[in-house]
Amino acid sequence: MPVQPFHLAFPVDDLDAARAFYGGLLGCAEGRSADHWIDYDLYGHQIVAHLAPGRGGRQASNAVDGDEVPVPHFGVVLAMDDFHAxxxxxxxxxxxxxxEPHIRFAGLPGEQATMFFLDPSGNALEFKAFADIGQLFAKQ
Known part of the structure; x- marks a missing residue:
């Protein structure tokens, strides 16, 4: 089955800061927008920054392979070269x-490069990559 794009809406405190971060730093093309939301193309997936001051941000974490992974978070799986770039x-x-960018589950099924960072509203993003994309759903 071909990969289908997903849609994700999330809160931001400031649309100008979201434009600078998602459009500028991450290079996401801007789609439709209004005075309280902006659509972006995140590697072929639609994400929507909705103005909702005070609603974003990290709320919890879970231990994964020695790291405290922020919950909630979102992101995409990239090609390894795109991940490093x-x-x-x-x-x-x-x-x-x-x-920090590093390899998780080294030598195990599901080995992956991963990194986590925050947008200006405190929303956590994860980008990851697999040397073997066939390992995307591999079980430990």
Whole structure:
């Protein structure tokens, strides 16, 4: 079955800051917008930043392979080269990582590159990549 794009709506405190982060730093093309929301193309998936001051941000975490993974979070699975290019762009921009880019589950089924960081409203994002995309749903 071909991969279908997903749709995700999330809260932000400031639409100008969201534009700078999602459109500028992450390079997401802007789609439709209004005075209280903006559509973005996140690697072929539709995400929508909705103005809702005070509603975003990290609320909890779960331990995963030695890291405290923020909950909730969202992001996409990238090709390995795209993952490394994005990590370099984020580092060059001075983004503070919650979880630095690294390999998780090394040598195990599901081995993956992963990184976590926050948008300006405190929403946690994860980007990951697999050397073997066939391992995406591999069980430990």
């Amino acid at each position: 994005l990590a370099a762009r984020l580092r060059a921009a001075g983004v503070a990582f919650i979880i």
